[in-house]
Amino acid sequence: MKFSGKKTIVAAALCGFLAGNFASATTVNAGGLLGGLGSILKAGGIFWVVDQYGEELNTFINKLTSKYAVSEEYSTKVVPILAVGTKGYVGAAQISGPKSMVDQCQAALALEGDFLNRAFRIQALIPVDSKDPSKCQRVQGVGVSAKIDVAI
Secondary structure, eight states, rough: OOOOOOOHHHHHHHHHHHHHHHHHHHHHHTTTTTTTHHHHHHHHHHHHHHHHHHHHHHHHHHHHHHHGOOOOTTTEEEEEEEEEESSOOOOHHHHHHHHHHHHHOOEEEEEEEEEETTEEEEEEEEESSSSSSSSSOOTTOEEEEEEEOOOO
């Protein structure tokens, strides 16, 4: 059975959410042996959504922002967001820049922090060359042009 369009995205996000919650409960019962399996399953759901629908999401964002389109020398692409910091949010982002540099990007690294006794919440999105946050490097000359949240 093949899903199409928005229903598949919602189904994938829901599966990732449910699997992540199930795995989190299992982690408690296993005495911590499974570590962050819930987070891995949630992230895997987002990676799958981006792999399956990244081009469609990218086209939609480009149409949405067509009044402010990127120049002919630039390209755009949708990549997963890797979260590091105070929260564990995972989503997707559209990146833009010179095509050769955009092609190197595999993800956007999200770094979060609070400023002035939590008066400000900061989230920096950095285009990187790997989906592994421990081994990624910033891709210079590429920026984040849109953030994509998945409703669950």
